[in-house]
Amino acid sequence: MSLAAILPPPPAVRPVPGLRPVISFHGVSKTYPNGTQAIRDLDLAIYHGDFCFVVGASGSGKTTLVRLLIREEVATTGRIFIDGQETTRMPRRRLPKLRRKFGIVFQDYKLLPRLTVAQNVAFALRVTRPGQRHLREKVEETLWIVGLEDKLNKFPDELSGGEQQRVAIARALVHRPRIFLADEPTGNLDPDTSWGIVQLLLQINHRGTTVVMATHNREIVDLCRRRVIAIENGRVVRDEAEGAYLREGEATI
Amino acid sequence: MRSLLASVRFAIVAAAQNFTRNLGVSMAGVFTMGLIMLLVGVTLLLTHTVDQVLARQESQADVINVYLKDSVSMRTIADYEERLRQDPRVAGVSFISKDEAVIIAEQEGEGFMQSAISTVGSNPLPASLKLQARSLQGLTQLNRIVKTYPITDTSTGHQTSYNPNVIPTLQAVIFWTEVVGWSLSALLAVISLVIIMNTIRTAVYIRRTEIEIMKLVGAGDWFVRWPFILEGMFGGILAAAFGTVIVGFTYNFVLEQANAHVFLGVTADGPFLTALIVVLVAVGAGLGGVGSFLGVRRFLHV
Numbered sequence: 001m002s003l004a005a006i007l008p009p010p011p012a013v014r015p016v017p018g019l020r021p022v023i024s025f026h027g028v029s030k031t032y033p034n035g036t037q038a039i040r041d042l043d044l045a046i047y048h049g050d051f052c053f054v055v056g057a058s059g060s061g062k063t064t065l066v067r068l069l070i071r072e073e074v075a076t077t078g079r080i081f082i083d084g085q086e087t088t089r090m091p092r093r094r095l096p097k098l099r100r101k102f103g104i105v106f107q108d109y110k111l112l113p114r115l116t117v118a119q120n121v122a123f124a125l126r127v128t129r130p131g132q133r134h135l136r137e138k139v140e141e142t143l144w145i146v147g148l149e150d151k152l153n154k155f156p157d158e159l160s161g162g163e164q165q166r167v168a169i170a171r172a173l174v175h176r177p178r179i180f181l182a183d184e185p186t187g188n189l190d191p192d193t194s195w196g197i198v199q200l201l202l203q204i205n206h207r208g209t210t211v212v213m214a215t216h217n218r219e220i221v222d223l224c225r226r227r228v229i230a231i232e233n234g235r236v237v238r239d240e241a242e243g244a245y246l247r248e249g250e251a252t253i
Numbered sequence: 254m255r256s257l258l259a260s261v262r263f264a265i266v267a268a269a270q271n272f273t274r275n276l277g278v279s280m281a282g283v284f285t286m287g288l289i290m291l292l293v294g295v296t297l298l299l300t301h302t303v304d305q306v307l308a309r310q311e312s313q314a315d316v317i318n319v320y321l322k323d324s325v326s327m328r329t330i331a332d333y334e335e336r337l338r339q340d341p342r343v344a345g346v347s348f349i350s351k352d353e354a355v356i357i358a359e360q361e362g363e364g365f366m367q368s369a370i371s372t373v374g375s376n377p378l379p380a381s382l383k384l385q386a387r388s389l390q391g392l393t394q395l396n397r398i399v400k401t402y403p404i405t406d407t408s409t410g411h412q413t414s415y416n417p418n419v420i421p422t423l424q425a426v427i428f429w430t431e432v433v434g435w436s437l438s439a440l441l442a443v444i445s446l447v448i449i450m451n452t453i454r455t456a457v458y459i460r461r462t463e464i465e466i467m468k469l470v471g472a473g474d475w476f477v478r479w480p481f482i483l484e485g486m487f488g489g490i491l492a493a494a495f496g497t498v499i500v501g502f503t504y505n506f507v508l509e510q511a512n513a514h515v516f517l518g519v520t521a522d523g524p525f526l527t528a529l530i531v532v533l534v535a536v537g538a539g540l541g542g543v544g545s546f547l548g549v550r551r552f553l554h555v
């Protein structure tokens with residue numbers, strides 16, 4: 001029997017009156033072609049400036065949620081709105097514009113090994129805004145934000161894991177996205193380095209960017225006391241404004 | 254403008270990187286496609302040459318030679334020549350003497366003529382009136398008339414060179430040569446598309462992280478496609494250049510050699526060869542571009 005069945009229904013995060021969510025899901029389900037139901041009838045609203053964790057065991061559907069957000073996967077049923085725009089039936093040609101609203105990082109950093117740190121960051125701008133003026137200044141400024149201003153000309157394999165993730169964050173940040181998505185960004189990092197990355201995400205949030213971080217790192221979630229959306233088998237089982245990884249008093253499994 | 258220039262630059266640099274990063278696969282693709290372009294070139298040139306030879310025959314098909322008795326006097330021949338010239342169906346008449354007949358036969362490749370004559374001791378070829386009709390219908394009628402002339406040689410059974418089947422036959426041969434030539438070329442073009450698609454598959458595989466990032470950060474589909482399309486076009490042009498250079502040299506050489514031995518009635522057609530090279534290079538670029546586009550769609554879903 002699942003936890004959701006034993007425990008009382010979760011206290012929903014109250015919608016802010018008069019404010020339109022940056023992200024909202026309405027009865028969204030996702031069934032993969034092989035029949036796996038990764039997301040089931042999910043409702044969700046995230047407001048501008050939020051910082052929220054999406055927590056859940058491996059296979060609970062966190063990555064699928066992220067992929068639905070950027071329309072890398074299409075919802076099987078339901079509607080998803082980004083910035084008030086329905087994306088579920090958006091034509092393909094408008095996807096680039098949708099994706100430029102997001103900055104996204106993953107557990108593996110997906111850096112290009114032949115490019116330097118600065119070139120990796122510049123790449124994002126060169127392929128989305130070719131001919132951009134002041135490219136170098138923008139790249140340097142962003143690398144300064146993530147604390148890598150002295151590593152501009154290093155190659156990824158000359159950096160530590162934490163530094164590589166910072167390069168990936170800079171690349172996701174360089175076009176100043178409205179929403180920052182991080183899918184298990186600390187999955188490959190030791191606790192101290194992980195904490196540094198989360199500090200950076202909090203800082204980014206502090207500057208006004210909405211941040212959604214999928215993770216199953218318990219210490220980090222518990223330390224931050226931010227909004228926690230817990231999913232299990234593709235359903236939201238808990239959504240708390242200042243939550244912990246596990247419900248108060250719930251036993252460690 | 255600035256953005257367009259930057260995009261073009263990005264696509265060219267990326268295409269060059271694609272090409273050189275998997276140079277082995279690229280060159281193998283270019284070589285294979287070059288061989289195909291070579292085959293296409295050979296096919297089209299052969300078709301053209303056969304057409305030329307046959308067309309020359311066809312142009313001569315409204316001409317008949319009326320073979321004359323050796324015993325007839327020049328005077329009588331001149332009378333009949335004049336009578337034919339008055340005929341409205343006739344476009345032209347000329348007399349070919351026995352000696353001229355030998356020269357023509359030699360030109361047309363019957364090199365043994367001279368030695369045959371010296372062995373036999375006399376010239377076996379008849380003199381003739383070369384008669385050009387204004388129309389094929391007129392030719393048929395004229396043929397019937399000249400056969401009744403007393404000057405016409407009736408001893409051999411064929412008084413004239415008239416052959417009523419030659420024209421339809423030639424036209425059919427020309428038609429089918431073209432059909433076969435062009436079908437074969439089209440088939441080879443399709444094969445080269447498949448080869449290009451497979452070359453691009455490797456290029457896509459090598460660049461997969463880069464493409465993934467491009468899609469994630471919101472680069473447009475065409476931004477992702479262009480480097481591959483350019484790479485394909487570049488490869489196609491190289492292949493066509495490689496193929497046509499070989500075809501061109503071979504064509505000139507073969508026709509030269511052939512003409513030294515047999516009379517084909519055609520020499521290397523320079524303008525046609527130039528046009529063929531230009532067209533094949535354009536086709537190579539086109540096939541390369543289209544093949545890459547299809548490959549990118551297939552393996553990248555963009």
Ligand SMILES: Nc1ncnc2c1ncn2[C@@H]1O[C@H](COP(=O)(O)OP(=O)(O)O)[C@@H](O)[C@H]1O
Nearest residue numbers: 032034036038057058059060061062063064065
């Ligand atoms: N591309 C896919 N095709 C089929 N099933 C998938 C695919 N991606 C994920 N799944 C399945 O969907 C479920 C949710 O996966 P995922 O969203 O990756 O979870 P998480 O990120 O929380 O580990 C799992 O059962 C997983 O096996």
Ligand SMILES: [Mg+2]
Nearest residue numbers: 062063064184
């Ligand atoms: Mg995941």
